[in-house]
Amino acid sequence: MRTPLAAFLAASLLLAAPALAQAGPEEAPWQVLKGELTREHFEKYTEVPFDLPEGVKRITIRFSYAGKEQKSVIDLALRDPQRFRGASGGTRNRLTLSTEEATPGYLPGPLPAGRWALILGVPNIRPGARAPFEAQIFLERAAQVTEFADTPIVAKAGWYRGDLHMHSGDSDGRCKAQSGVSIPCPVYRTVEAAASRGLDFMALTDHNTTAHYNAMRELQGAFDRMLLVPGREITTFWGHSNVFGPTDFLDYRMTGPNWDQARKWIDAVHAEGGIVSINHPGAPSGEMCMGCGWRVDGLPDGAIDAVEVVNGGTMRETRAADSALQGFAYWTSQLNAGRHVTAIGGSDSHEADRPANEPGAVGSPTTVIYMPELSVRGMLAGIRSGRVFIDVEGVKGRFLELSALAGDRRAVMGETLPVRRGTSVRFTVDVQGVTNGTVQLVIDGKAEPAYRAAIEADRAPVLAPWRGDGRAHWVRAEVRDGTGRLLLIGNPVYFVQAE
Ligand SMILES: [Zn+2]
Ligand SMILES: [Zn+2]
CATH class of the missing domain: 2.60.120.380 (Jelly Rolls)
Incomplete structure (x- = not known):
């Protein structure tokens, strides 16, 4: 032969x-x-x-x-x-x-x-x-970020909408078989659900395993308008974390809740060009949700890139995005420690069949990311940049961008603006798809009424100027509807003292 x-x-x-x-x-x-x-x-x-x-x-x-x-x-x-x-x-x-x-x-x-x-x-x-x-x-010869497509799905910069947290039958995701019985859900059903919601990207994040990546490579060819992102939920006894980018094995087997153990996988993710996001850090840990709350001590600066501030599974329990069981407290503590950590959301869908209008369905919440291109590397760059907002209900057309102007210098979400003591800073909030409600600026974690404005048709919300005091601060915007329900959460603009 x-x-x-x-x-x-x-x-x-x-x-x-x-x-x-x-x-x-x-x-x-x-x-x-x-x-x-x-x-x-x-x-x-x-x-x-x-x-x-x-x-x-x-x-x-x-x-x-x-x-x-x-x-x-x-x-x-x-x-x-x-x-x-x-x-x-x-x-x-x-x-x-x-x-x-x-x-x-x-x-x-x-x-x-x-x-x-x-x-x-x-x-x-x-x-x-x-x-x-x-x-x-x-x-x-060294593992690196994996792209399942040979070229970017879209080669141009822009805002892209997606879900960063979901499970298939390669871990504990389930859906209905032909007969109606519940089965471990094949990967394609989760991907179909995401495509049917009109998402631009989706990360499938099965628990600790790497088994879903082979199906994702095959499906990327058929779903050529939606980016399939390799993800994984590193699931430990002391907290869960989504990692995006790498596809090789990461050793999740921590023997204690400390940095020396966590760095086994966190350092590997970073060495390979991926990013680390802490999942549902405010969730309780116990028999109901084993290892869910984040309890790992001693993470140094740069150990984490993002926090899942709104988790769809938690929304299903609490019906409110700003429940104490969500990730706001942990995110705020990171920002107040001077770390630039990007807030993201994820449905944590375990049921591809769940109707789209229910919390925790695929695409609810949606994370909206400004990317240099729609590719895995583009998405990672977008999350790192911090130009990201969370759309709690995943309603296409809803939009939030915050920009700050000090003198002739401008910064958008994720960027840093140097300001002198006494410098007046003007904020502009671009809200779309919400006709009635309020915009609130949150400054160093505090939502003061002085920095709140009504959203009215055909008019940008007008916010009181803020004065720099020569120290580091962060300012983010959030949008609520007329009943006070949280709809959109933006990432901060950061301020440092000017030279
Ligand atoms: Zn989890
Ligand atoms: Zn999960």
């Missing part, structure tokens, strides 16, 4: 020298395998070998060949030193494999060092025809 290697090399295989630098999937290839198939290879399988080094986390191959106009066909398959790793016939020109997930048609799993081979089958090639091929091989 296999053409002997020597014979194949004689048939014009050229092995390029390995690249020196560690290469990500979009950088220079680690190796380029080139060769040419002719009628000699017709109805045969030809192996093109390469020797994978130790410690590879992901292998990505781009494959191309010429001669299609003469009906030459090369079918592609792959084997590692131990087993067959999949096949794609003539249908794919790019494939990727990691421990956790792989291009459909290929098998995820360990990437053992040793002799791998492309298996090239030739079902058709005419006498005299030549089919030169090229396989570019890219390696990741």
